[in-house]
Amino acid sequence: MVWNTILLAVREMRRNVMRSVLTILGIVIGVAAVITMVTIGGGATAQVGQQIASMGSNLLMVSPGKRLGPGLSAGNIPFKQADVEAVVKNISSVAAAAPVSSQSVKVIFGNQNWSSLVTGSDNQYFRVTNRFIKSGRQFTESELRGGIAVCIIGETVRKQLFGGQDPLGERIRLQNFSCEVVGLLEEKGQSTMGMDQDDIVVVPLSAYQRRISGNQDVGLIQVSVRQGASTEKVQRDLELLMRERRHLSPSDENNFHVMDMKEIAKMLTGTTQLLTALLSAVAAVSLLVGGIGIMNIMLVSVTERTREIGVRLAIGALENEVLMQFLVEAVVLSSFGGLIGIALALTASVWLTEMLRVPFVFNAGIVIIAFLFSAAVGVIFGYFPAVKAARLDPIEALRHE
């Protein structure tokens, strides 16, 4: 019975290829849109997740001013190296704290030049930000203390300045001084904010202060919390410590800001997921429109094929069989549209994820849901025309012009 009906439906589709294609176009686009949106959204979410993982365990960032931003107002009191040491000494749950001062500086090697973020810090920086030295070494104690002109560079800087050449032992120019490359950082890719984390040159903080910034300030303090300790508690302790060190009276507002990077990343994940859901909902509406398209064409088809339905009824087709025929036709059409949509979506997703540089995350669930939904659209929107066909009076239908 079912097989026979599918056979009839497929014959009918073959009989009118053009109409079949136009009928399923809406479903194809709807299914493709939903799956593509969900796949790309999933990829973006996964990417944020990867970045959270790569950011290191429980990173807190202490910055002067009320909030982190490009325009730090003039009245802000900057941190000093002593603040960093106080953090490590006074808060037991802190695993490591690193001073970070940075600014964009033109870096020159030979006839190549490249503008990069030069960061003054110490060896704790690598620990806090969860970065590793790929080749070469960290700074030595004497280099850190003496402000020796040595640097550790990121992969992007290496690529831009050295190409295929080994950078270790070479001297690069930063602004007005030259420094020796002693280490190369392992690659890390884009940050949550979309910044290239490999476009970096790390120098000892004392070297940075003396030769680039010309003062004893520390831009911000990055703190990593001990495994298992509460980030919230450390955040509170940091605030209390800094208020004390900055001599704030209880009525004063904080003139610094402690930021939990993980919180921000989570917020971004949430935003990504919300956007994905919204876009998918819009795409789902197009599936609905596709369903209405199917109903429209099926109704036209029933009218157009009235005589044929009359013949079928006359030669002994049961009402149910005619109903099933049109219903199956609608479902076969919409499912077929669903399959094409899935193929289209996967192709588009692979291409788009590559273009947007997000990982391609295959979501089998949404593919199955989209397919079932397209079949359901066929049932729902095919039912009314099918009933109309089945209820036809064979005598009237045969007389239909």
Added chain:
Amino acid sequence: MKTGDSYQVELQTEHLLINFAGVAKVYGQGQAAMEALRGIDLSIHEGEFVAVMGPSGSGKSTCLNILGCLDMPTSGTYTFRGIDVGQLTRKQRALLRRHYLGFVFQGYNLLNRTSALENVELPLIYRRTTAGARRERALHALEMVGLRGWESHTPGELSGGQQQRVAIARAIVTEPAVLLADEPTGNLDTARSREIMDLLSALNRDQGISIIMVTHESDMAAYAKRVIRFLDGLVESDEQNGRAT
């Protein structure tokens, strides 16, 4: 396959093929009521070739619709092989059509853009015949109507006469007890009409298929063994044709 002899035997042992007792059909109600049939008594035996004639509005089409179980009489009983059709449900009547009746229409009513073979296979699909048997029987039916080699042609590629042959093949592929033809030659020229009538006569004579044919051309009615004339919803005359058997 029935031979002339076994047909004689069947006549004595089985029920009448068709029996009308006081069959009437009224369309509409009250003042607007129109009596299409006014109480007809009629019996048709297995193996007969009957032509139904009469001017338009005489009730011959209504009669054919009732014979084909497409329409129900307002009063009176229609018995098909001993079964009271009036007692059947819509579904049972559809099954009766599927298993015992074949239809040929004036306008052929073939499925467009569908090969002759697939058109002929259509009733077998509803009968759940397996694909292999379906093809074999459809090819056989096409051969019987002289369309061997034309099975992959669509109606658009066939002449009117050939289309009507496909329609006849579709009607006989199920080996029905009776073939109902509504002006089968109405759209054809004289030469094609004669070919179709020769074909119907041969099917009646050689295959033993009973045929009831509505026509308004006496030339065509002359091929039948029996001619029933309708006038104003009543049987005006019912006579054996001299030419038959």
